[in-house]
Amino acid sequence: MLRGLHQAISLGCALLVSLSCSETRTYNSGDYDSFAASKDLSVSDAEAEDILNQILSRYENGEDLGPAVKALLQVLSSQLSDKNPWLGLTISEANRQQIAERRSLYLSSADTALDQYGFVEGCDGLLFSSLGVVGGLDIDLSQAESQVEPGRWYRSAGQDCFDTGRSESSISRDMLIGLAVALLQAQDLSAVERIIAYAEDNNGIIGEASNREDQFGRAFMTPSLEAIYHELRFRLGGIDSDRRGYIPDLTKGQRGFKAHLQGLGMLLRVQFYGGLFAQDVEILQELANSQDRNSLFLALYGGLTDGDGDAAASALLDTEIFPSDRLPSSEDRCEPYIWQRDQDGDDWQPCLEKDLIHPAADFLFVSALLLGELDL
Numbered sequence: 001m002l003r004g005l006h007q008a009i010s011l012g013c014a015l016l017v018s019l020s021c022s023e024t025r026t027y028n029s030g031d032y033d034s035f036a037a038s039k040d041l042s043v044s045d046a047e048a049e050d051i052l053n054q055i056l057s058r059y060e061n062g063e064d065l066g067p068a069v070k071a072l073l074q075v076l077s078s079q080l081s082d083k084n085p086w087l088g089l090t091i092s093e094a095n096r097q098q099i100a101e102r103r104s105l106y107l108s109s110a111d112t113a114l115d116q117y118g119f120v121e122g123c124d125g126l127l128f129s130s131l132g133v134v135g136g137l138d139i140d141l142s143q144a145e146s147q148v149e150p151g152r153w154y155r156s157a158g159q160d161c162f163d164t165g166r167s168e169s170s171i172s173r174d175m176l177i178g179l180a181v182a183l184l185q186a187q188d189l190s191a192v193e194r195i196i197a198y199a200e201d202n203n204g205i206i207g208e209a210s211n212r213e214d215q216f217g218r219a220f221m222t223p224s225l226e227a228i229y230h231e232l233r234f235r236l237g238g239i240d241s242d243r244r245g246y247i248p249d250l251t252k253g254q255r256g257f258k259a260h261l262q263g264l265g266m267l268l269r270v271q272f273y274g275g276l277f278a279q280d281v282e283i284l285q286e287l288a289n290s291q292d293r294n295s296l297f298l299a300l301y302g303g304l305t306d307g308d309g310d311a312a313a314s315a316l317l318d319t320e321i322f323p324s325d326r327l328p329s330s331e332d333r334c335e336p337y338i339w340q341r342d343q344d345g346d347d348w349q350p351c352l353e354k355d356l357i358h359p360a361a362d363f364l365f366v367s368a369l370l371l372g373e374l375d376l
Helices: 002-021 029-037 045-060 067-083 093-113 125-134 173-186 189-201 212-217 223-235 256-273 278-290 295-305 310-316 361-370
Strands: none
Touching (some): 093 361, 125 173, 189 223, 223 256, 278 295, 295 310
């Protein structure tokens, strides 16, 4: 690891020297590779920020990140995430007690809202079941993994969402990011290794899709998803890889499930690196301000700014979406997992005609974060 650290620092310093000589020159991944033989030097935080911004600019423009650049990102993640460290979350004793009581109620009755496999129902079942497991639900997630092709996962325990036409793909990136949160919590290195091996054996294809756009948009091991799983393997005691590393999210203004996916990615980066780059914190600030009833966004932003978790706790205890005496249902809000929907949309409104009981995986997941049960 020290060798990789020295190499990455060398790349950054050589880049800075080159920039000082030619302000108008642009750089690609091959240029970073060419810096590998440069003399070892140290970089200041300001220089590290400069290097990071250049890398992100190239990445935002669609440039592939080569091994040397990813090695550099590994160093920057260690240096710069310390500038926005996870502070933890403090909540009042009254909020803590109410959350614990409601969580106990939900856990005692959640099985009545699960499907025949004991999964959260539907074709987002793997995502919500994974997050529910982190929150305390007793669900056998392995039912969504192929027994014939280990490392291949499906959207649901029934493994039939694509075959029956209920989804345009058999798996998606958000499913695997939610699963990564659960696998980290369970310290399941073997499952992580199987996922990586399956993707590598299939040239990045991780499932079926109805067309080429969905294949590469949903069922493909993208560089950012690959970085998460290679980092996860390393953090769980597996082999190192030049494909792991901190890849910040650069897209602002996301809403709905895309914003939720951003939040999960940031949670994983906090767990891996102990903090976030400033770019990610800015996105979280925007999400927390625009979605001020979303307890997940409020908790993540609070833990990275002042450590105050009571705004997130108050949102979690909102009885309009999380009743205090029963599981939430379509009488309260239509969406079974509320954090992945825009609070100004119809999904936060009742839909009595559906007659659904929700298993409260959304509440349980964030309650684990607020009660300090995640490894942060």
